[in-house]
Amino acid sequence: NAGVMQNPRHLVRRRGQEARLRCSPMKGHSHVYWYRQLPEEGLKFMVYLQKENIIDESGMPKERFSAEFPKEGPSILRIQQVVRGDSAAYFCASSPRGTYNEQFFGPGTRLTVL
Amino acid sequence: SQQGEEDPQALSIQEGENATMNCSYKTSINNLQWYRQNSGRGLVHLILIRSNEREKHSGRLRVTLDTSKKSSSLLITASRAADTASYFCATATVTGANSKLTFGKGITLSVRP
Numbered sequence: 001n002a003g004v005m006q007n008p009r010h011l012v013r014r015r016g017q018e019a020r021l022r023c024s025p026m027k028g029h030s031h032v033y034w035y036r037q038l039p040e041e042g043l044k045f046m047v048y049l050q051k052e053n054i055i056d057e058s059g060m061p062k063e064r065f066s067a068e069f070p071k072e073g074p075s076i077l078r079i080q081q082v083v084r085g086d087s088a089a090y091f092c093a094s095s096p097r098g099t100y101n102e103q104f105f106g107p108g109t110r111l112t113v114l
Numbered sequence: 115s116q117q118g119e120e121d122p123q124a125l126s127i128q129e130g131e132n133a134t135m136n137c138s139y140k141t142s143i144n145n146l147q148w149y150r151q152n153s154g155r156g157l158v159h160l161i162l163i164r165s166n167e168r169e170k171h172s173g174r175l176r177v178t179l180d181t182s183k184k185s186s187s188l189l190i191t192a193s194r195a196a197d198t199a200s201y202f203c204a205t206a207t208v209t210g211a212n213s214k215l216t217f218g219k220g221i222t223l224s225v226r227p
Contacts, residue, residue, distance in 0.1 A: 106156050107155060
């Protein structure tokens with residue numbers, strides 16, 4: 001059973017470009033979470049999704065950021081018009097049930113904005 | 115302010131010694147979880163303790179939870195160089211229909227061979 005997969009592992013964008021980060025949850029997991037980690041800091045919750053639904057997006061910046069988890073295919077975190085401050089590691093996690101339970105993390109996507 | 119705050123921020127010990135890491139939180143929780151992160155990697159779940167539990171063991175790990183003090187501790191016994199990593203506590207809370215896992219800033223553990 002493959003773990004949570006994220007791609008790309010490293011992404012370099014210039015200011016103003018779009019970044020698309022993909023996450024395939026573990027097989028059988030219908031709950032997906034996105035987190036952002038800045039250097040030397042913990043994880044900051046961004047968004048919680050189930051298939052085709054956004055359950056909690058209280059951690060998402062109001063502008064430029066969006067997330068989806070379609071019926072088919074991976075979950076996508078999309079950042080439009082990236083700025084240098086978006087440089088961070090973005091982690092996806094999945095779980096078979098809600099957030100009460102342990103979450104399984106992917107290896108992360110390291111976004112660098114030049 | 116952080117829901118979960120770990121203490122100390124950094125810990126350096128000799129291989130074979132025990133490592134104790136603490137976590138304090140502010141609001142009522144459903145459970146508390148500890149995760150490990152090796153440099154440049156994703157987080158790995160170590161152990162979960164529910165709000166009605168006081169102590170839990172898993173191999174060389176021992177976790178305690180004191181809900182009256184809103185604190186938890188993670189003890190790693192007989193540490194190994196491979197235990198070198200960052201350790202995070204995460205609290206699971208419920209707000210209305212939603213539940214959320216909130217992470218602290220982490221503790222950097224260095225185990226000297």
